[in-house]
Amino acid sequence: MNLKQLAHMLALSQTTVSRALNGYPEVNEETRRRVMDAAKRHGYRPNPSARRLATGKSGMIGYVLPTGAAVDIDPHFVEFLSGLGDYARGHELDLVLSPADADDQETTYRRIVANRQVDAVYISSPRPQDSRVALVSTLGIPFLVHGRSEGFDFDYPYLDIDNEGAFHEAARLLVQLGHRRLALINGDDRETFAIHRERGVRRALAASGLTLGERHVCSVVMTEENGYRATRRLLEAGDAPTAIACSSLIMALGVVRAVRDLGLTIPGDVSLIAHDDVFPWLKPENFSVPLSTTRSSIRLAGARVAERLAARISGLEEGARGELWPVDLVVRGSVAGAPA
Amino acid sequence: MNLKQLAHMLALSQTTVSRALNGYPEVNEETRRRVMDAAKRHGYRPNPSARRLATGKSGMIGYVLPTGAAVDIDPHFVEFLSGLGDYARGHELDLVLSPADADDQETTYRRIVANRQVDAVYISSPRPQDSRVALVSTLGIPFLVHGRSEGFDFDYPYLDIDNEGAFHEAARLLVQLGHRRLALINGDDRETFAIHRERGVRRALAASGLTLGERHVCSVVMTEENGYRATRRLLEAGDAPTAIACSSLIMALGVVRAVRDLGLTIPGDVSLIAHDDVFPWLKPENFSVPLSTTRSSIRLAGARVAERLAARISGLEEGARGELWPVDLVVRGSVAGAPA
DNA sequence: AGAGTCTTCCAAAGCGCTTTGGCTATTTTG
DNA sequence: CAAAATAGCCAAAGCGCTTTGGAAGACTCT
Structure with missing residues (x-):
């Protein structure tokens, strides 16, 4: 018909x-x-193909998926996707994933825009001066950044959580509890979120005249194994920290294992706060010592990104509106006063 | 141009x-x-839109993503996706995810087929007599099932791992080590993979005249918390098992925590074997006691699925070819002889 | 009553590709 | 050497929708 x-x-x-x-x-x-x-x-x-040819609109949102033999998709992605789906379902919005060589995403962005394959795209895990953001904004397709870039002379629409604020709060709490030597086990510090978190920690320390020691901050891919290694290194060194802020629950698993392996305890010897993106399959309250966290549902963010992209497509939203979500600090058993 | x-x-x-x-x-x-x-x-x-209107081919493969407030996307999905991407990249194959109400995926399948939005689809986490498999095969679009369904009077193309064989081997090893009371902490037993795993365990036990006690098998959503709860329940009961087979690494985290909470040890009091889909962010060798596993890379499966779908689209592959991958049994420190 | 304005509809021209059905040389065949 | 086959190209007809530029009739206004 x-x-x-x-x-x-x-x-x-x-x-x-x-x-x-x-x-x-x-x-x-x-x-x-x-x-x-x-x-x-x-x-x-x-018929969507026909409509598409006539109008240039596809009813889909796009995501360029960085891939490669050495590239792993972040497990957070799946939760974000759940959120996207929550909104997209019922709005007949499909999501198209265009796999691209992680080292050359530009070609793919250009292709999907030139081909009008999607009506809008979102960008995740941005870095400062992220070339994707610059590219996409010149290509003139509606877009939204999940996270933030930095160092541009133009504004762009984004949805981010207050990473700096979250880690500032976390570090401030630890300092208040008497900790003087904090460590930060961070994600890839080429990404903005990690930079912001470090900034938050440093700001909290500075407020009390403290600093984050060079060897007390590390930036690694967020795996259990890396959490373990980082912690071993930190705690086996001379000026071991008494408190650790950690950028992901998965790494926190490794932190906990390392602490135990060294015959130490949480929070007796080491206090721990980690960031929790709210996974259904791994909850901070279920750690052997319930974990204090900075909490922000990445799934909710996914839904909001979809919603805003839809709004931008239909012209309801315009301009470079930035949205910054506050992050909850949830205190549980993994923090205590600094050991004597 | x-x-x-x-x-x-x-x-x-x-x-x-x-x-x-x-x-x-x-x-x-x-x-x-x-x-x-x-x-x-x-x-x-x-111009793909034009080509598409003329030919009906879109150059994309589709996946209907079950979503809903109470539905969580499996974290395995992201690794599978990495694999898909590995192949799709460089073949200019895009993947379109169509979110659907988990309770009514049929509408969405019909839509994407009627609209010729994609050239092929794959189905994952199938159940016996899975209605999606029946539907899609009548709709006449190239498809591939990742996993297997059962109980149809027709064949269909699939890619599956030998879940039964894997868990048979695992259980057989445990029995050989003298264990008499095994338990199985399984995933959702409405899904075929879980059924096959249970079948494998039962077969191994039966070979030695043993059985899987009614209360020694449980079927839960594969989260850390559920692994913990199941283990507590198992070990606190009268006829506690001396060995546990577990369907996922994430659940195994909970198992380990529960064992420790009860003041027991692995493998002293309880032997443990889990299935490992090979995540980059959580490795069995890094558990406090290195975990024995049945191992099969879900990422490789993703790549193969993409490859076969591409072959089916271009007519290189036809018919109901099933592909069954063997699973490695990797023995590490988490298994030992049964306690006296 | 005539001019101007709405309202409601339509024919036809795209959108950019693939594919059908020829048409003209050129080559092969009996 | 005439007939048949082949190679190489083209015009035009789709694919199914949106959108432009009218046009016909009804209605308002002076």
């Missing part, structure tokens, strides 16, 4: 039927009702 | 240019060279 048939069956022109269905004003309400009625009755669904 | 312009510039018809580029035989090799050359020089890329 296509437009032609439907129009013929209604003894109307394709034009009128098309306009009736798409809500154009120049069609009699009575006629519109007839058309919509017939369309529903015959299960007419406009 | 579109076909028309390119044709005009070459003083050829669109027909000839199109045929030259698409490798049709009825064009002079000399001419073809000229055309391809010009196309490359001017960076001509056929």
Whole structure:
């Protein structure tokens, strides 16, 4: 059942039927009702390929997926995806993932924009001066950054959580508890979120005249193993920290294991606060010692990103609106006063 | 730069240019060279929307993503996706995720097929008599099942790992070590993989005249917390098992925590074998006691699924070819002889 | 009553590609 | 050497939708 048939069956022109269905004003309400009625009755669904060719709109949002033999997709991605799905479902919005060589994403961005394969894209895990952000904003496709870049002379729309604030709060709490030597086990410090977190910790320390020792901050891919190694290194050194801030729950698993392996305890010897993106399959309250966390649901962020992208596509949202979500600090058993 | 312009510039018809580029035989090799050359020089890329309208092919593979407030996407998915990406990248294959209400995926399948939005789909986490498999095979779109369904009177193409064999081997090893009371902490037993694993364990036990006690098998969503709870329940009961087979590394985290909480040790009091899908961020050898596992890379499976789907799209693969991958049993420190 | 304004509809021209059905040389065949 | 086959190209017809530029009729206004 296509437009032609439907129009013929209604003894109307394709034009009128098309306009009736798409809500154009120049069609009699009575006629519109007839058309919509017939369309529903015959299960007419406009062919998206055709509509797309005619309008250039695809009804999809895009994501360039960095891949490569040495590249692992972040497990956070799946939760973010759940959120996207929560919104997209029921809005007939599909998501297209375009895998690209992690070292050359530009080609892919250009392709999907030139081909008008998607109506909007989002960018995640941005870095300062992220070339994707610059590229996409010149390409002129609606987009949204999940996270923030930095160092541009232009603004752009984003959704980010207050990483700096979160880690500032976390570090401030630890300092208040008497800790003088903090360590930060961070994610990849080429990414903005990690930079912001470090900034937060440093700011809290500075407020009490403290600093983050050179060897007390490390930046690694967020795996359990890396959390373990970093912790061993920190705690086996001379000026071992008495408190650790950690950028992910998965790394925190490694931290906990390392502390135990060394015959130390949390929070007796070491206090620990980690960031929690709220996974259904790994919860901080279920750690052997319930973990204090800075908490922000990445799934909710995914839903909001989808919602805003949809708004941008339909022109409801414009401009470089930035949205910064506060982060909860949830205190549980893994923090205590500094050991004597 | 579109076909028309390119044709005009070459003083050829669109027909000839199109045929030259698409490798049709009825064009002079000399001419073809000229055309391809010009196309490359001017960076001509056929408009996919137009091609799609004309041919009905989209160059994308589809996946219906079950979503819902109570539905969590499996973290395994992200690794599978990495694998898909590994293949798809460089083949200009995009992946479209169509979020659907988990309780009504049929509508979405029908939509993407009717709209010819994708050239092929894959189905994951199938159950016996899975309605998606039946549906998709009547809809007549190329597809591949990752995992297996059961109980159909027709065959279908799939890629699965030998779950039964894997858990059979694991259980057999435990029995050989003298264990008499095994327990299985399984995933959702409405899914085929879980059924097969249980079958494998039972078969191994039966071979030695043993059985899997009713209360020694449990089926839960594979989270750390559920692994913990299941283990507590198992070990605190009267006829506590001396060995546990566990369907995922994430659950195994909970198992380990529960064992420790009860003041028991692995493998002194309890032996443990878990299934490992090979995550980069959580490795069995890094558990406090290195974990014995049945190992099969889900990422490799993802790549193979993409490869086979591509083959099916281009007609290189046909029929109901099933592919069953063997699973490695990797023995590490978490298993030992049964306690006296 | 005539001019001007709405309202409601339509024919036809795209969008950019693939594919069908010829048409003209050129080569092969009996 | 005439007939048949082949190679190489093209014009035009789709694919199914949106949108432009009218046009016909109804209505308002002076």
